[in-house]
Amino acid sequence: MLSIKELKAQVEGKDILKGLNLEVKAGEVHAIMGPNGSGKSTLANVLAGNEGYEVTGGEVIFENKNLLEMDPEDRAREGLFLAFQYPIEIPGISNSTFLKTAINEIRKYKGLPEIAAKEFLVLMREKAKILGMDDNLISRSVNTGFSGGEKKRNEIFQLLMLNPKLAILDETDSGLDIDALRIVSNGVNEFRSRDNSVIVVTHYQRLLDYIVPDFVHVLYKGKIIKSGGKELALELEEKGYDWVKNSELTAASV
Amino acid sequence: MSDDMKVVEDLTQSEYKWGFTTNIEADEAPKGLNENIIRFISAKKNEPEWMTQWRLKAYRHWLTMEEPKWPKVKYDPIDYQDVKYYSAPKKKPELDSMDEVDPELLKTFEKLGIPLEEQKRLAGVAVDAVFDSVSVATTFRETLHEKGIIFCSISEAIREHPELIKKYMGSVVPYTDNYFAALNSAVFTDGSFVYIPKGVRCPMELSTYFRINAMETGQFERTLIIADEGSYVSYLEGCTAPMRDENQLHAAVVELVTLDNAEIKYSTVQNWYPGNKEGKGGIYNFVTKRGICRGKNSKISWTQVETGSAITWKYPSCILQGENSIGEFYSVAVTNNYQQADTGTKMIHIGKNSKSTIVSKGISAGRSDNSYRGLVKVLKSAEGARNFSQCDSMLMGDKCGAHTFPYIEVDNDSAMVEHEATTSKVGEDQIFYLNQRGISTEDAVNMIVNGFCKEVFNELPMEFAVEAQKLLAISLEGSVG
Numbered sequence: 001m002l003s004i005k006e007l008k009a010q011v012e013g014k015d016i017l018k019g020l021n022l023e024v025k026a027g028e029v030h031a032i033m034g035p036n037g038s039g040k041s042t043l044a045n046v047l048a049g050n051e052g053y054e055v056t057g058g059e060v061i062f063e064n065k066n067l068l069e070m071d072p073e074d075r076a077r078e079g080l081f082l083a084f085q086y087p088i089e090i091p092g093i094s095n096s097t098f099l100k101t102a103i104n105e106i107r108k109y110k111g112l113p114e115i116a117a118k119e120f121l122v123l124m125r126e127k128a129k130i131l132g133m134d135d136n137l138i139s140r141s142v143n144t145g146f147s148g149g150e151k152k153r154n155e156i157f158q159l160l161m162l163n164p165k166l167a168i169l170d171e172t173d174s175g176l177d178i179d180a181l182r183i184v185s186n187g188v189n190e191f192r193s194r195d196n197s198v199i200v201v202t203h204y205q206r207l208l209d210y211i212v213p214d215f216v217h218v219l220y221k222g223k224i225i226k227s228g229g230k231e232l233a234l235e236l237e238e239k240g241y242d243w244v245k246n247s248e249l250t251a252a253s254v
Numbered sequence: 255m256s257d258d259m260k261v262v263e264d265l266t267q268s269e270y271k272w273g274f275t276t277n278i279e280a281d282e283a284p285k286g287l288n289e290n291i292i293r294f295i296s297a298k299k300n301e302p303e304w305m306t307q308w309r310l311k312a313y314r315h316w317l318t319m320e321e322p323k324w325p326k327v328k329y330d331p332i333d334y335q336d337v338k339y340y341s342a343p344k345k346k347p348e349l350d351s352m353d354e355v356d357p358e359l360l361k362t363f364e365k366l367g368i369p370l371e372e373q374k375r376l377a378g379v380a381v382d383a384v385f386d387s388v389s390v391a392t393t394f395r396e397t398l399h400e401k402g403i404i405f406c407s408i409s410e411a412i413r414e415h416p417e418l419i420k421k422y423m424g425s426v427v428p429y430t431d432n433y434f435a436a437l438n439s440a441v442f443t444d445g446s447f448v449y450i451p452k453g454v455r456c457p458m459e460l461s462t463y464f465r466i467n468a469m470e471t472g473q474f475e476r477t478l479i480i481a482d483e484g485s486y487v488s489y490l491e492g493c494t495a496p497m498r499d500e501n502q503l504h505a506a507v508v509e510l511v512t513l514d515n516a517e518i519k520y521s522t523v524q525n526w527y528p529g530n531k532e533g534k535g536g537i538y539n540f541v542t543k544r545g546i547c548r549g550k551n552s553k554i555s556w557t558q559v560e561t562g563s564a565i566t567w568k569y570p571s572c573i574l575q576g577e578n579s580i581g582e583f584y585s586v587a588v589t590n591n592y593q594q595a596d597t598g599t600k601m602i603h604i605g606k607n608s609k610s611t612i613v614s615k616g617i618s619a620g621r622s623d624n625s626y627r628g629l630v631k632v633l634k635s636a637e638g639a640r641n642f643s644q645c646d647s648m649l650m651g652d653k654c655g656a657h658t659f660p661y662i663e664v665d666n667d668s669a670m671v672e673h674e675a676t677t678s679k680v681g682e683d684q685i686f687y688l689n690q691r692g693i694s695t696e697d698a699v700n701m702i703v704n705g706f707c708k709e710v711f712n713e714l715p716m717e718f719a720v721e722a723q724k725l726l727a728i729s730l731e732g733s734v735g
Contacts, residue, residue: 048686048690049689049690050686051682051686052682071689072686072689072690073689073690073692073693073694073695075690076689076690076691076692077692081690082690084687084690087687088681088683088684088686088687089684090687090688090701090702090705091705091706091708092704092705092706092707092708092709093701093702093704093705093708098688098691098701101693101697101701102688102691102692102693105691105692105693105694105697106692109692141705158691162691162692
């Protein structure tokens, strides 16, 4: 699905990613954890093609295609979805218009006809129910005047509507109370399938109680310094990031 | 059938047909402006003497006036002696097939989604294609006639309905009003006249489009709409097709009058030639539009979408004289490249409990300048008057300008006046967000802009709103990314 090799990237001239490697296969859920400033959000934005982030080296292959050569919209059409850490407001455009446009653009790219109005409505009702979103939230302008929790929920709603191949969740848990966390996680689990993959970027272990990962990676100073199974997240929670940092330092000094 | 034939004849024969007999055979006045030219125009229009005198008075007054310098627009001085003030409606060069039409024009037609037959008509290809719209127009006229609605050119109204013209023309915008209104009063050549009788609700949206005898927008247009007691009309001005117009200077006057319990809804979509990307050419659009809510509970609503012209100077206004009368102004003004717009409204509250709403959306891109200028004036008599104004500006890129000049004058303590203003930029983050959902940058910008203008588009008649959205997309093409 996704193969990242020696990825290097800068933000405003500062090196953030310094040779990152990651392999994600279909059906897998990978959690990427790490302290502040380790490059987690940079990784998410680089993969999505945000122009504010400059790739300075390495390669990314997504579904046998060179991802880094594609425009952001084509990456999305190929099936890469980013759930934003800070979802953006688009005043005056309703959630449903926005989603319908997005779905049709993706379908057009794949050579499919536009979605039928009825099919779209049925799909929207079904997915909204999973996330406990009412009609009001769907007819309102995209994220405009939404609370932090509603915005995050809307991101996962979009994820279910667009049903991409790879979902990257950038700190989707931040700002969520425990109930909202459960609903949002439930939505992500709904998305999980043998064919889809998820990359969960998070600070905290608590999200991983609900979205149980197959792999956990620790990102530190722009590199993955430790990988393991879901128990690694618990160990991190217990011992803190200093534990891996120190072991990394020990490893480096040998 | 005979009606249809006559209409087609009117359309295809451009010669002047009101038997004007002087030595001047030409269909064009020579360049320049003087009393003889005005008499010439008046005679060409076969006007009664009182009209000629009215024009002359306006001209004499114009001579004493000075061009306004206060708008935030820049242009080289206009030589008013270098303008032709009259030429008979020109027959467009007729083309044999669509292959001969300017490809750029065709591209725009396509983007606007104009049907092929309609494209032919607009581009001036072959005649038989016209039949459809002609027969529609004829049926349309009959329906109006049954209801007693008068809808004709202003020249026809001057000849056929002098009592209404004498009573109302210049009653809202007197020729002394301003420089361009005075000029228009002296030299206006055509425009529309509408009268809706008492208690009649006009069953369809009126549009110059259907007033087949005046397809060409005049350089000095004059429009007068009267809604008698308890009547209603929705009037659409303009055509969203990309009409090429060589006239540099346009100075129109529009007057609206509503009597007790009457309502006029006036919608404009204006997309005249804005000049090229370097700012060469383009129309100067200096318009005076004003309505008076003369009767109690009457209402006038202006909705405009302005994307064209090199310079726009335009303030559709309402005089709220009647008790409980309502004035509304909904505006989208888009400027790109080197366009300049200074536009807004005036709401003059005279009647008790009169209410007004102003929603203005300015979008600037390229190196353009976009100003909102508005006045809310509450007179002593306007007990309980209310106004709400909202002026939002959106900037695209960093070389354009947006300005807001709101003036508020209140002479009655019971009045409530609210003003809100915002300025925003089309954000990279917004575009990226939409990109990330599979939407291209161009479509993303259109979406953001349309969302920004939504409150105004909601006021437009459905079909017009769809076209306005497309028009916006064309105007802003290539302005981001």
